[in-house]
Structures are given as structure tokens and as C-alpha cells.
Amino acid sequence: xxxxxxxxxxxxxxxxxxxxxxxxxxxxxxxxxxxxxxxxxxxxxxxxxxxxxxxxxxxxxxxxxxxxxxxxxxxxxxxxxxxxxxx
Numbered sequence: 001x002x003x004x005x006x007x008x009x010x011x012x013x014x015x016x017x018x019x020x021x022x023x024x025x026x027x028x029x030x031x032x033x034x035x036x037x038x039x040x041x042x043x044x045x046x047x048x049x050x051x052x053x054x055x056x057x058x059x060x061x062x063x064x065x066x067x068x069x070x071x072x073x074x075x076x077x078x079x080x081x082x083x084x085x086x087x
Contacts, residue, residue: 006047010059013043017066033070040067 013036020032040063048056064071 004050006050009043010047033067
């Protein structure tokens, strides 16, 4: 059984994201999150291409659990945007 390249890259991304999270700098977290998101989106697309959408959903959920604050602020922004649009 061989591992796909996309799975290896996703595992490396997860390890790097967790190592970055260990550093106690508040100032560095958002720029690091932007880099992780920028690298993570094409990696997720590549993973879905190689392994299918069901495993891709699991990888997406894993990435969202690591980058929970950007996801939280995105949801807050979307909620505010749709609430303003329906008024």
C-alpha cells in the first residue's frame, strides 16, 4: 500500500500548522494563518482530485479545526453580510 503524494502533503501541512500554533506570538498567528490558507486551498483541491470528495471533506474539516478562528470570523462576516442584504 502506497501513500498518495497529496496525503503526504496534507500531513506535512497539518504538522506545520500545529508547530506554528505552538509559538506564543499573537502578532504572528494571523500572517501564518493567511499563508496556511493560501497553501491549503490548492492542496485541498489536489487532495480531492486524487482521493475523492468524501476524504476531501474529512481533510477540509481537519483544516477548519486547525484554523478555527479564521473560519469563525468568516462565518461572522457572512452572517453580517446576509443580514444586511435581507433588510
